[in-house]
Amino acid sequence: MTAPLTTFPTDAALGDRLAAEIADGVEAAARENRRYVLGCPGGRSPRTTYRALARLVRERDLDLSHVVIAMMDEYVLPDGSGAYVDVDHEAHNSCHRFAREEIAGPLGIPDARVWFPDPAAPHLYDKRLEEAGGVDLFILATGASDGHIAFNPPGSPLDSGTRIVELPDTTRRDNMGTFPDFASLDEVPSHGVTVGVGTIRRVSHRVRMVVTGAHKRAAVRRLLVDAYDPQWPASVVTACEDGRIYADEAAAGK
Template sequence: MSAIEPQIFDDAETLGEVFARRLLGMIAEARSADRHFLLGCPGGRSPRPAYLAMGRLLGEKPQDISHVTIVMMDDYLVETAWGLDHVPRDSHFSCRRFADEEIIGVLNGGLPKAFRIPSAQVWFPDPRDPAAYDDRIAAAGGIDLFILASGASDGHVAFNPRGSKRTSRTRIVSLAEETRRDNMKTFPDFRSLDEVPSFGVTVGIDTIERLSKSAVMILWGEGKRLAFGHLAGAKEYDAEWPATVIASCRAGEILADKVAARA
């Protein structure tokens, strides 16, 4: 197996624009074929340029995206009376809030109601039955395109920490300190590491690899230079940098800006 040849763009905005146009084309093709489109999404900073570009393009030229299901990768968990559960939806670091405001809120913003993604078509793994998520995705035919991002310092993908087995599926995990520090940048209202939850529910490496028909890893900015170095040369999955799952995904691609690629 050969390493993926990264596609390099001048900046994050150009990367987002090009990817957004291609993704909207894929979504339109699915609509023409009268089939649903499952889009796997992380809850972090990396895809923001693409979401913003998609929102702008949809506002300029409305397109029916009501057949799209957003399959979210993970969420933070906190202790409750019965055990671990999603953080409150209105928490500044809630991935459910992120999906509401920064994904479907942006994509639906300029569309008539009939063209919008319904809120019921935003999926999250249930911490009370994580394994059911893989079954749900498989029953829906798999994820048409999985957008991926890499942890800047430890290569986590979703909440999968270093050492995650290739066979891992959706589950509850303890969050590594590096992952928690990276996520302080994603959710800057955290005032200290102590405020970042220590547990999360996440799709697994197998979930990403086996249940996606295509996948795109997005890397931009100086903070992703280390990640780019690991991923650009990866030929197979390396548990010491879990984001290398992109190397074993079907139709895997790496999109990066010049800063991340040191180009």
């Protein structure tokens, strides 16, 4: 079934709406005395959401002691060693650094409650998320050129789990926009560990696909389908429980 599309006048308005939805969920989980797991991508699309959420946490004086941030991916070495590219997590393209500086840091969430898939045992991430009770809300974003989600490349099956993948050049070129300090395609790592398309589908209670900017107009059209298309992995939003597409007017073409 096609995921409902909600259009917002600006990416900031989108961020405000989604941040409020997350904050409401955090408060509900606190009342129910349970953990709240927020699935987060790195990159440009969710930045307004993260900033708005940090502001709401201050305004509402929210207690986040029960909140876990579940990240989606990270670059790994191509040699099969099961090691991250940046072991110190300080590189400009480090998803660990992004999570610390742009998500967990502003929210005051310690490293122990920021989860990443382990490239030495990727499949255990699926188990960890399932044992946590699933992901209360998973924020997703789509690659502009090939529909990759996290590092899942075109051709990823709907039942794929967390694993190490080789990144196609289309994804690596998109990553140059996400991390503008890359001087050339040769500098972009060729492999990554990624949460699976099937993982997202299985463990998420809510999914919000965030699409912003005129350069993503074609991506919005590829998302408005009634079934999962493995050639556009971000279309998993159609197969998820409570999956919705949030786009700004620039991306929606209005």
